[in-house]
Amino acid sequence: MERSASYFVQPLKLHNIGEVIMDADVLIIGGSFAGLSAAMQLVCGCRKVVMLETNKASHGFAQVSHGVLGLGGDTPQEIHTTALSQLNSYSSFQLVEDVADSVEVLEEGFAVISAQSDTTFMAKKLILATDIADRLPDIPGIKERWGRSVIFYPDSHGYELKGHPLGVLATSDLSFQQAVMIPEWGATTLFTQGQFRPEEEVLNHLLARGVRLEETPIAYLQGEGDSLGGVILDDGRKLTLEGLYVSPKAGLAQSFVSQLGLELEASFHGQVVKVNGFKETSVKGVFAAGDISNSVQDEALAIVSGAMAGVGAHRSLISKR
Template sequence: MKTDVIIVGGSFAGLSAAMQLVRGRRHVVLIDANSPRNRFAKTSHGVFGLDGKTPAQIRSTALSQLSAYPTFHIVEEMAIKVAKIPDGFCVTLKNGETYSAKKLILTTGITYQLPDIPGVKEHWGKSVIHCPYCHGYELKDRSLGVLATSEMAFHQAAMIPDWGLTTLFTQGQFKPKGEVLDHLIRRGVAIEESPITHVVGDGEHIQHVLLEDGRTNPIKGLYVAPRAIITSPLIEMLNLETVDTAMGTMVTVNDFKESSVKGVFVAGDLSNAMQSGTLAVMSGTMAGVGAHRSLIFNK
């Protein structure tokens, strides 16, 4: 099947990109295996007009609206191969089907590399979180912690007191100094150098964390800045340019979300330095606009 644009990945970014294109009367095939990273979150917050909805509800609503446009088509399958062809790109699915298009948008997301500490993974997306704007309000007025995985934790720890009393766990490796330390102290942040060795709770709510020296700390929410890892093989198949940052690896894009390969646009967490539902929507919207412009001006 041949179409104008193929979008691989059907979460917030991919759905937003599709909306711009079908409203531009372009034919779109959205390929999605329906296993988004946000499936671990009970609700999504901070997205204008959709605050408190589950990711599944948001996806269902978006697909219902997109399906009202005759040029939209969704295929619920995994894309396993992509190749450049003379007039665009060809995508092969796990079931053997192939689709080709003039332009390609990748919104397959990333994988988070969480700290290898017992209890972190079990509470991820509930009381172990990364974004205060996404989930911080639900943990407000509790004792909170920030687990340092890099010096970026100093910035995060300075923000979190707006939601609750905050302790920075340096893990004995990332110790603030000078003006940074002074700022954290002024913000009321406690500094704990004994590493966290275990997050104890019921899988949803943290009861406390166990420290290496045998003490416990009764925090009820833990902020972590995990490292982003690109796991989609499609990025390497297309040899897209990437950049390593303090937060992980990202695909390099321009202002219209076009990658280093002409005609390939990359949106959402794959190209965003900061990750949230709202930012994914914004990124996908720009990728959709960029792909539409490319169909008109850069045939």
């Protein structure tokens, strides 16, 4: 039987500072793909869920989602709107447009203070599903094309560029792995920027895959609008390119990651929150999903990650651990 709207605890006034308390089984911070997916698992399990987001979530950098089963070609905003309308049909779900400012670990749960409304959100479990900040190389022309013709993950944004000249801009030794994948879609040049040199075994693998190495650094990108037509090298040469793959460094800007003392680990694009198979972090009762914990930024993987976090939080509530 579906629970009524009174399933939510009514707001209570604290006597000392006038804050408002909103109670839930699980508080989800972040309303992008991972957060929405986690919420769906929990409301289907008849759990009280409060999602805290600004309604300005970036939903990643792409204009259109590719490689997402049943959703290919939809914009991230369209997917967000559809998912939110489905969640709103459950009386145990509540969306609050606000920003988390600080978090406190309690004896039996967590208290999250908002930045805008001075509200205190109380929850037994916490799911972090926030976006990360992409730190791109400081090369003119990259930022304005990011998510269009300058992209990150070929499995999500490779098919649409197939048959065109492509490049990989090395930002670390891990970029060699990225370059090995790209020839599936088009002739590939790896730009080492004169800083990164693959070891012999890796080099042989790249060459066997048909990857061409260019050691002269890229000076800037050229093209009409957000399209890419080519790159200009430091020595003045122009190489024709229609797609450039870049691995940005991830920035975990949220202060509550450090407030909770969450353990981090290295990933392809920088540090992410370390989680177990059910997306629980090093702090019991705190789960992390999506880009904040995934080694690869991808819409489909974010959805799966969120679902696992929702299942993990639900299991944790049942076992009361």
